Amino acid sequence: MNKIRVAIVGPADSIVLANKVAMERADILIPIPIVYQDALEVGDIIAERSNDVDIWVFSGIVPYEHALQLKVAKPIFYIPHAGSSLWRALLQITYIEKLNLSSISFDTFSEEEIEETFTDINLPLPQIYVNHYSGVTSARDITEYHYQLWKDGKTNIAVTCLLATYEKLKEMGVPAFRIWPTRSNIRTTLDIAISAFEAQRFKGGQIAIQHIAIDDYEDIVRASSSYGVKRIELRLYEILVGYAERIKGSIVVRGEGQYTLYSTRGILEEVTADFTIMPILEEITRSVAAKVSGGIGFGSTAYAAEENAYNALGLAKQRGKGLWMVVTDNREAIGPLSSATHLKYSIRVDDAILRQFADTLNISNTTVNKLLAAINKLDKDTIAADDLALYLAITPRSARRLLSTLVDQGLAEVIGAEMLAKGRPRKLYKVLLNSLLKKAVD
Secondary structure, three states, rough: OEEEEEEEEOHHHHHHHHHHHHHHOOOOOEEEEOOOOOOOHHHHHHHHHHHHOOOEOOOOHHHHHHHHHHOOOOOOOEEOOOOOHHHHHHHHHHHHOOOOOOOOEEOOOOOHHHHHHHHHHHOOOOEEEEEOOOOOOOOOOHHHHHHHHHEEEOOOOEEOOHHHHHHHHHOOOOOOOEOOOOOOHHHHHHHHHHEEEHHHHHHOOEEEEEHHHHHHHHHHHOOOOOOHHHHHHHHHHHHHHHHHHHHOOOOEEEEEEEEEEEEEHHHHHHHOOOOOOOOOOOHHHHHHHOEEEEEEEEEOOHHHHHHHHHHHHHHHHHHHHEEEEOOOOOOEEEEEEOOOOOEEEEEOOOHHHHHHHHHHHHHOHHHHHHHHHHHHHHHOOOOEEEHHHHOOHHHHHHHHHHHHHHHHHHOOEEEEEEEEOOOOEEEEEEEEEHHHHHHOOO
Protein backbone atom coordinates (compact mmCIF):
# COMPACT_ATOMS: atom_id res chain seq x y z
CA MET A 1 0.00 0.00 0.00
CA ASN A 2 1.30 3.43 -0.90
CA LYS A 3 2.10 5.59 2.08
CA ILE A 4 0.28 8.87 2.66
CA ARG A 5 2.36 12.01 2.17
CA VAL A 6 1.31 14.40 4.91
CA ALA A 7 2.61 17.97 4.93
CA ILE A 8 2.87 19.32 8.47
CA VAL A 9 2.95 23.11 8.26
CA GLY A 10 3.65 25.64 10.99
CA PRO A 11 6.33 27.39 13.05
CA ALA A 12 9.52 25.52 13.87
CA ASP A 13 8.80 24.53 17.48
CA SER A 14 5.36 23.08 16.67
CA ILE A 15 6.62 21.25 13.60
CA VAL A 16 9.44 19.52 15.47
CA LEU A 17 6.93 18.03 17.93
CA ALA A 18 4.31 17.18 15.30
CA ASN A 19 6.90 15.51 13.08
CA LYS A 20 8.06 13.30 15.96
CA VAL A 21 4.48 12.17 16.59
CA ALA A 22 3.87 11.59 12.88
CA MET A 23 6.94 9.33 12.74
CA GLU A 24 5.10 6.99 15.11
CA ARG A 25 2.93 6.17 12.07
CA ALA A 26 5.83 5.68 9.69
CA ASP A 27 4.14 2.47 8.55
CA ILE A 28 1.49 4.53 6.77
CA LEU A 29 2.71 8.14 6.75
CA ILE A 30 5.53 10.03 5.06
CA PRO A 31 5.74 13.25 7.11
CA ILE A 32 6.84 16.34 5.17
CA PRO A 33 7.67 19.08 7.72
CA ILE A 34 7.33 22.60 6.31
CA VAL A 35 8.36 25.52 8.52
CA TYR A 36 7.16 29.10 8.07
CA GLN A 37 7.91 32.35 9.88
CA ASP A 38 4.41 33.76 9.43
CA ALA A 39 1.03 32.23 8.54
CA LEU A 40 0.83 34.68 5.62
CA GLU A 41 3.27 32.33 3.85
CA VAL A 42 0.67 29.54 3.68
CA GLY A 43 -0.55 30.51 0.21
CA ASP A 44 2.92 30.34 -1.29
CA ILE A 45 3.67 27.06 0.47
CA ILE A 46 0.53 25.41 -0.91
CA ALA A 47 1.22 26.70 -4.42
CA GLU A 48 4.79 25.38 -4.35
CA ARG A 49 4.23 22.01 -2.65
CA SER A 50 0.71 20.99 -3.67
CA ASN A 51 1.90 18.24 -6.02
CA ASP A 52 4.17 16.76 -3.35
CA VAL A 53 1.54 15.99 -0.70
CA ASP A 54 -1.68 14.04 -0.19
CA ILE A 55 -2.86 15.76 3.01
CA TRP A 56 -2.20 19.14 4.62
CA VAL A 57 -2.02 19.31 8.43
CA PHE A 58 -1.55 22.78 9.93
CA SER A 59 -0.21 23.51 13.39
CA GLY A 60 -3.23 25.60 14.42
CA ILE A 61 -6.39 27.41 13.42
CA VAL A 62 -4.63 30.52 12.04
CA PRO A 63 -2.74 28.84 9.15
CA TYR A 64 -5.73 26.56 8.57
CA GLU A 65 -8.03 29.56 8.04
CA HIS A 66 -5.56 30.99 5.54
CA ALA A 67 -5.61 27.67 3.66
CA LEU A 68 -9.42 27.58 3.67
CA GLN A 69 -9.51 30.84 1.75
CA LEU A 70 -7.59 29.15 -1.07
CA LYS A 71 -10.10 26.30 -1.57
CA VAL A 72 -7.34 23.71 -1.49
CA ALA A 73 -8.13 20.54 -3.46
CA LYS A 74 -6.28 18.22 -1.05
CA PRO A 75 -7.77 17.41 2.39
CA ILE A 76 -6.75 19.97 5.03
CA PHE A 77 -6.79 19.66 8.81
CA TYR A 78 -5.42 21.54 11.80
CA ILE A 79 -4.18 20.52 15.23
CA PRO A 80 -6.52 22.04 17.83
CA HIS A 81 -5.29 23.62 21.04
CA ALA A 82 -7.49 21.88 23.60
CA GLY A 83 -7.84 22.98 27.21
CA SER A 84 -5.18 20.50 28.30
CA SER A 85 -2.65 22.51 26.26
CA LEU A 86 -3.13 25.36 28.73
CA TRP A 87 -2.01 23.36 31.71
CA ARG A 88 1.67 23.44 30.86
CA ALA A 89 1.69 27.22 30.38
CA LEU A 90 -0.24 27.90 33.58
CA LEU A 91 1.94 25.56 35.59
CA GLN A 92 5.06 27.22 34.16
CA ILE A 93 3.73 30.66 35.13
CA THR A 94 2.77 29.70 38.68
CA TYR A 95 5.24 27.03 39.80
CA ILE A 96 8.36 27.70 37.72
CA GLU A 97 8.31 31.44 37.09
CA LYS A 98 6.25 32.05 40.26
CA LEU A 99 4.44 35.01 38.71
CA ASN A 100 1.27 36.57 40.04
CA LEU A 101 -1.79 35.47 38.07
CA SER A 102 -3.74 38.68 38.59
CA SER A 103 -4.72 39.46 35.00
CA ILE A 104 -3.95 37.51 31.82
CA SER A 105 -4.71 37.87 28.12
CA PHE A 106 -5.31 34.78 25.97
CA ASP A 107 -5.91 34.08 22.30
CA THR A 108 -7.38 31.14 20.35
CA PHE A 109 -9.20 29.57 23.33
CA SER A 110 -12.76 30.33 24.33
CA GLU A 111 -13.48 31.90 27.69
CA GLU A 112 -15.26 28.73 28.79
CA GLU A 113 -12.23 26.54 28.03
CA ILE A 114 -9.98 28.85 30.04
CA GLU A 115 -12.31 28.94 33.04
CA GLU A 116 -12.64 25.15 33.04
CA THR A 117 -8.86 24.71 32.90
CA PHE A 118 -8.33 26.91 35.95
CA THR A 119 -10.99 24.89 37.76
CA ASP A 120 -9.41 21.57 36.74
CA ILE A 121 -5.99 22.49 38.17
CA ASN A 122 -7.45 24.15 41.28
CA LEU A 123 -6.27 27.68 40.52
CA PRO A 124 -8.35 30.76 41.33
CA LEU A 125 -9.66 32.44 38.19
CA PRO A 126 -7.92 35.80 37.61
CA GLN A 127 -9.13 38.66 35.44
CA ILE A 128 -8.96 37.27 31.90
CA TYR A 129 -9.16 38.83 28.45
CA VAL A 130 -9.88 36.50 25.54
CA ASN A 131 -9.35 37.01 21.81
CA HIS A 132 -11.35 34.04 20.50
CA TYR A 133 -11.05 34.94 16.85
CA SER A 134 -12.75 33.28 13.90
CA GLY A 135 -11.83 33.52 10.25
CA VAL A 136 -8.55 34.81 8.88
CA THR A 137 -6.36 36.78 11.28
CA SER A 138 -2.66 37.61 11.54
CA ALA A 139 0.09 37.32 14.12
CA ARG A 140 0.44 41.11 13.94
CA ASP A 141 -3.19 41.67 14.97
CA ILE A 142 -2.96 39.18 17.81
CA THR A 143 0.33 40.68 18.99
CA GLU A 144 -1.24 44.14 19.02
CA TYR A 145 -4.19 42.82 21.02
CA HIS A 146 -1.95 41.42 23.78
CA TYR A 147 0.42 44.39 23.75
CA GLN A 148 -2.27 47.06 24.10
CA LEU A 149 -3.84 45.28 27.07
CA TRP A 150 -0.43 45.05 28.77
CA LYS A 151 0.53 48.63 27.84
CA ASP A 152 -2.77 49.95 29.25
CA GLY A 153 -2.09 48.17 32.54
CA LYS A 154 -5.03 45.80 32.15
CA THR A 155 -2.90 42.64 32.12
CA ASN A 156 0.43 41.53 33.52
CA ILE A 157 0.85 38.31 31.48
CA ALA A 158 0.09 37.26 27.88
CA VAL A 159 -0.52 33.65 26.84
CA THR A 160 -0.50 32.93 23.11
CA CYS A 161 -0.64 29.98 20.72
CA LEU A 162 1.36 31.78 18.03
CA LEU A 163 5.16 31.60 17.96
CA ALA A 164 5.48 34.86 16.01
CA THR A 165 3.30 36.65 18.57
CA TYR A 166 5.21 35.11 21.47
CA GLU A 167 8.60 36.18 20.10
CA LYS A 168 7.42 39.72 19.31
CA LEU A 169 5.84 40.18 22.74
CA LYS A 170 9.05 39.04 24.45
CA GLU A 171 10.98 41.50 22.31
CA MET A 172 8.60 44.28 23.42
CA GLY A 173 9.11 43.41 27.08
CA VAL A 174 5.74 41.74 27.69
CA PRO A 175 5.81 38.71 30.03
CA ALA A 176 4.60 36.18 27.44
CA PHE A 177 4.16 32.42 27.44
CA ARG A 178 3.73 30.05 24.51
CA ILE A 179 1.24 27.18 24.18
CA TRP A 180 2.02 24.11 22.11
CA PRO A 181 -0.45 21.44 21.00
CA THR A 182 -0.31 18.24 23.03
CA ARG A 183 0.92 14.96 21.61
CA SER A 184 -2.55 13.46 22.05
CA ASN A 185 -4.12 16.26 19.98
CA ILE A 186 -1.54 15.72 17.26
CA ARG A 187 -2.21 11.97 17.20
CA THR A 188 -5.97 12.50 17.04
CA THR A 189 -5.64 14.94 14.14
CA LEU A 190 -3.37 12.58 12.22
CA ASP A 191 -5.78 9.69 12.80
CA ILE A 192 -8.65 11.78 11.44
CA ALA A 193 -6.57 12.82 8.45
CA ILE A 194 -5.65 9.20 7.73
CA SER A 195 -9.31 8.11 7.99
CA ALA A 196 -10.45 10.87 5.65
CA PHE A 197 -7.76 10.10 3.09
CA GLU A 198 -8.40 6.35 3.16
CA ALA A 199 -12.12 7.01 2.75
CA GLN A 200 -11.33 9.01 -0.36
CA ARG A 201 -8.84 6.49 -1.71
CA PHE A 202 -10.65 3.23 -1.01
CA LYS A 203 -14.35 4.14 -1.13
CA GLY A 204 -14.79 5.38 -4.66
CA GLY A 205 -13.51 8.87 -3.94
CA GLN A 206 -16.59 9.80 -1.91
CA ILE A 207 -15.90 11.34 1.49
CA ALA A 208 -18.82 11.86 3.84
CA ILE A 209 -18.64 14.69 6.36
CA GLN A 210 -21.36 15.43 8.89
CA HIS A 211 -21.57 18.76 10.69
CA ILE A 212 -23.74 18.59 13.79
CA ALA A 213 -24.76 21.54 15.97
CA ILE A 214 -26.83 22.06 19.10
CA ASP A 215 -29.53 24.54 18.13
CA ASP A 216 -29.71 27.83 20.07
CA TYR A 217 -26.47 26.93 21.86
CA GLU A 218 -25.76 30.47 23.06
CA ASP A 219 -29.28 30.77 24.49
CA ILE A 220 -28.84 27.46 26.31
CA VAL A 221 -25.51 28.64 27.77
CA ARG A 222 -27.12 31.84 29.03
CA ALA A 223 -30.14 30.06 30.48
CA SER A 224 -28.37 27.06 32.05
CA SER A 225 -25.60 26.41 34.52
CA SER A 226 -22.26 25.25 33.15
CA TYR A 227 -23.10 21.80 34.54
CA GLY A 228 -26.38 21.75 32.63
CA VAL A 229 -24.66 22.63 29.38
CA LYS A 230 -21.99 19.99 29.99
CA ARG A 231 -24.67 17.34 30.63
CA ILE A 232 -26.28 18.15 27.29
CA GLU A 233 -22.93 18.04 25.49
CA LEU A 234 -21.87 14.84 27.25
CA ARG A 235 -25.09 12.99 26.43
CA LEU A 236 -24.95 14.09 22.80
CA TYR A 237 -21.28 13.13 22.58
CA GLU A 238 -22.04 9.63 23.90
CA ILE A 239 -24.69 9.18 21.21
CA LEU A 240 -22.38 10.50 18.50
CA VAL A 241 -19.52 8.22 19.58
CA GLY A 242 -21.81 5.21 19.22
CA TYR A 243 -22.97 6.51 15.85
CA ALA A 244 -19.37 7.10 14.71
CA GLU A 245 -18.52 3.53 15.67
CA ARG A 246 -21.51 2.27 13.69
CA ILE A 247 -20.49 4.16 10.54
CA LYS A 248 -16.81 3.31 11.09
CA GLY A 249 -15.95 6.98 11.21
CA SER A 250 -14.06 9.54 13.26
CA ILE A 251 -15.53 12.27 15.43
CA VAL A 252 -14.12 15.71 16.19
CA VAL A 253 -15.45 17.97 18.94
CA ARG A 254 -15.38 21.51 17.53
CA GLY A 255 -16.54 23.22 20.72
CA GLU A 256 -19.55 25.42 21.44
CA GLY A 257 -21.97 22.57 20.76
CA GLN A 258 -20.53 21.64 17.35
CA TYR A 259 -19.22 18.29 16.14
CA THR A 260 -17.89 16.84 12.88
CA LEU A 261 -17.93 13.21 11.77
CA TYR A 262 -15.85 11.73 8.94
CA SER A 263 -16.80 8.51 7.19
CA THR A 264 -17.68 7.19 3.74
CA ARG A 265 -20.72 7.57 1.54
CA GLY A 266 -21.33 3.85 1.12
CA ILE A 267 -21.85 3.09 4.78
CA LEU A 268 -24.02 6.18 5.27
CA GLU A 269 -26.29 5.10 2.43
CA GLU A 270 -26.77 1.86 4.34
CA VAL A 271 -27.43 3.22 7.84
CA THR A 272 -29.73 6.01 6.59
CA ALA A 273 -31.72 3.68 4.30
CA ASP A 274 -30.59 5.55 1.21
CA PHE A 275 -30.78 8.95 2.90
CA THR A 276 -34.36 8.70 4.16
CA ILE A 277 -33.84 8.31 7.92
CA MET A 278 -31.39 9.47 10.58
CA PRO A 279 -30.94 6.46 12.89
CA ILE A 280 -29.89 8.47 15.96
CA LEU A 281 -32.53 11.19 15.70
CA GLU A 282 -35.04 9.44 17.93
CA GLU A 283 -32.40 8.78 20.61
CA ILE A 284 -31.25 12.40 20.51
CA THR A 285 -34.84 13.63 20.83
CA ARG A 286 -35.43 11.31 23.77
CA SER A 287 -32.14 11.75 25.63
CA VAL A 288 -30.74 15.21 24.86
CA ALA A 289 -32.39 18.26 26.43
CA ALA A 290 -31.88 20.37 23.32
CA LYS A 291 -32.65 20.34 19.62
CA VAL A 292 -29.78 19.12 17.46
CA SER A 293 -29.45 19.80 13.73
CA GLY A 294 -27.18 18.05 11.26
CA GLY A 295 -25.86 18.45 7.74
CA ILE A 296 -24.36 15.62 5.71
CA GLY A 297 -22.17 16.42 2.73
CA PHE A 298 -20.47 14.26 0.12
CA GLY A 299 -17.64 15.02 -2.25
CA SER A 300 -14.65 13.58 -4.05
CA THR A 301 -12.42 15.90 -1.99
CA ALA A 302 -12.54 16.78 1.68
CA TYR A 303 -13.08 20.43 0.78
CA ALA A 304 -16.11 19.66 -1.41
CA ALA A 305 -17.63 17.33 1.19
CA GLU A 306 -17.13 19.89 3.95
CA GLU A 307 -18.68 22.67 1.88
CA ASN A 308 -21.69 20.47 1.10
CA ALA A 309 -22.01 19.51 4.77
CA TYR A 310 -22.11 23.17 5.81
CA ASN A 311 -24.69 23.85 3.08
CA ALA A 312 -26.77 20.93 4.31
CA LEU A 313 -26.62 22.19 7.89
CA GLY A 314 -27.69 25.63 6.66
CA LEU A 315 -30.66 24.12 4.82
CA ALA A 316 -31.62 22.17 7.94
CA LYS A 317 -31.54 25.30 10.10
CA GLN A 318 -33.57 27.22 7.52
CA ARG A 319 -36.35 24.66 7.80
CA GLY A 320 -36.45 24.61 11.59
CA LYS A 321 -34.77 23.01 14.60
CA GLY A 322 -33.71 19.43 15.17
CA LEU A 323 -33.62 18.61 11.45
CA TRP A 324 -31.05 16.82 9.28
CA MET A 325 -30.36 17.44 5.60
CA VAL A 326 -28.03 15.97 2.96
CA VAL A 327 -26.26 17.70 0.08
CA THR A 328 -24.66 15.35 -2.45
CA ASP A 329 -21.66 15.88 -4.67
CA ASN A 330 -23.94 16.84 -7.58
CA ARG A 331 -25.61 19.54 -5.45
CA GLU A 332 -28.80 17.63 -4.75
CA ALA A 333 -30.49 18.37 -1.42
CA ILE A 334 -32.23 15.50 0.39
CA GLY A 335 -34.33 15.69 3.53
CA PRO A 336 -35.26 16.38 6.18
CA LEU A 337 -34.29 12.82 7.15
CA SER A 338 -36.83 10.86 9.21
CA SER A 339 -39.52 13.35 8.19
CA ALA A 340 -42.88 13.02 6.46
CA THR A 341 -41.93 16.07 4.38
CA HIS A 342 -38.76 14.43 3.03
CA LEU A 343 -37.87 15.80 -0.42
CA LYS A 344 -35.11 15.47 -2.98
CA TYR A 345 -34.33 18.53 -5.13
CA SER A 346 -31.48 20.29 -6.88
CA ILE A 347 -29.85 23.39 -5.40
CA ARG A 348 -27.83 24.18 -8.51
CA VAL A 349 -28.22 27.74 -9.73
CA ASP A 350 -26.44 27.43 -13.06
CA ASP A 351 -29.29 25.95 -15.12
CA ALA A 352 -30.42 28.57 -17.65
CA ILE A 353 -33.86 26.99 -18.19
CA LEU A 354 -34.47 26.82 -14.47
CA ARG A 355 -33.39 30.44 -13.99
CA GLN A 356 -35.72 31.62 -16.73
CA PHE A 357 -38.65 29.75 -15.22
CA ALA A 358 -37.84 31.05 -11.73
CA ASP A 359 -37.62 34.61 -13.06
CA THR A 360 -41.02 34.25 -14.73
CA LEU A 361 -42.60 33.20 -11.44
CA ASN A 362 -40.46 35.66 -9.43
CA ILE A 363 -39.22 32.92 -7.12
CA SER A 364 -35.83 31.31 -6.48
CA ASN A 365 -34.38 28.38 -8.42
CA THR A 366 -34.40 26.27 -5.28
CA THR A 367 -38.08 27.00 -4.66
CA VAL A 368 -38.89 25.85 -8.22
CA ASN A 369 -37.04 22.59 -7.60
CA LYS A 370 -38.74 22.12 -4.24
CA LEU A 371 -42.14 22.85 -5.80
CA LEU A 372 -41.64 20.19 -8.48
CA ALA A 373 -40.29 17.75 -5.88
CA ALA A 374 -43.24 18.38 -3.55
CA ILE A 375 -45.79 17.80 -6.31
CA ASN A 376 -43.97 14.62 -7.29
CA LYS A 377 -43.81 13.45 -3.66
CA LEU A 378 -47.51 14.10 -3.07
CA ASP A 379 -48.27 12.11 -6.23
CA LYS A 380 -51.31 14.25 -6.97
CA ASP A 381 -52.00 17.50 -8.74
CA THR A 382 -54.46 18.86 -6.16
CA ILE A 383 -53.00 20.71 -3.22
CA ALA A 384 -53.87 23.25 -0.52
CA ALA A 385 -51.63 26.10 0.51
CA ASP A 386 -51.10 24.62 4.00
CA ASP A 387 -49.83 21.34 2.53
CA LEU A 388 -47.48 23.11 0.15
CA ALA A 389 -46.16 25.32 2.96
CA LEU A 390 -45.27 22.22 4.98
CA TYR A 391 -43.20 20.70 2.18
CA LEU A 392 -41.49 23.91 1.13
CA ALA A 393 -40.81 25.03 4.73
CA ILE A 394 -42.48 28.39 4.10
CA THR A 395 -45.42 30.18 5.70
CA PRO A 396 -48.97 29.37 4.53
CA ARG A 397 -49.23 32.98 3.39
CA SER A 398 -46.17 32.57 1.16
CA ALA A 399 -47.57 29.30 -0.18
CA ARG A 400 -50.87 31.00 -1.05
CA ARG A 401 -48.94 33.75 -2.82
CA LEU A 402 -46.98 31.16 -4.81
CA LEU A 403 -50.13 29.28 -5.80
CA SER A 404 -51.78 32.55 -6.80
CA THR A 405 -48.78 33.28 -9.03
CA LEU A 406 -49.21 29.87 -10.67
CA VAL A 407 -52.89 30.65 -11.23
CA ASP A 408 -52.02 34.02 -12.78
CA GLN A 409 -49.52 32.29 -15.10
CA GLY A 410 -52.10 29.70 -16.15
CA LEU A 411 -50.16 26.93 -14.42
CA ALA A 412 -52.76 26.15 -11.75
CA GLU A 413 -56.45 26.68 -11.12
CA VAL A 414 -58.74 26.87 -8.10
CA ILE A 415 -61.03 23.82 -8.21
CA GLY A 416 -62.86 24.14 -4.91
CA ALA A 417 -62.53 24.49 -1.17
CA GLU A 418 -62.69 22.32 1.93
CA MET A 419 -63.65 23.01 5.52
CA LEU A 420 -61.39 21.28 8.04
CA ALA A 421 -62.37 23.32 11.11
CA LYS A 422 -64.17 26.48 12.10
CA GLY A 423 -63.26 29.53 10.09
CA ARG A 424 -62.77 30.25 6.43
CA PRO A 425 -62.63 27.24 4.08
CA ARG A 426 -59.27 26.68 2.45
CA LYS A 427 -58.92 26.75 -1.32
CA LEU A 428 -57.92 23.67 -3.24
CA TYR A 429 -55.66 24.18 -6.23
CA LYS A 430 -55.07 21.92 -9.19
CA VAL A 431 -51.53 22.27 -10.44
CA LEU A 432 -51.44 21.82 -14.20
CA LEU A 433 -48.32 19.71 -14.16
CA ASN A 434 -47.99 19.34 -17.93
CA SER A 435 -48.28 23.11 -18.38
CA LEU A 436 -45.83 23.66 -15.54
CA LEU A 437 -43.22 21.37 -17.06
CA LYS A 438 -43.80 22.78 -20.54
CA LYS A 439 -43.35 26.31 -19.17
CA ALA A 440 -40.07 25.28 -17.59
CA VAL A 441 -38.57 24.23 -20.91
CA ASP A 442 -40.18 26.74 -23.30
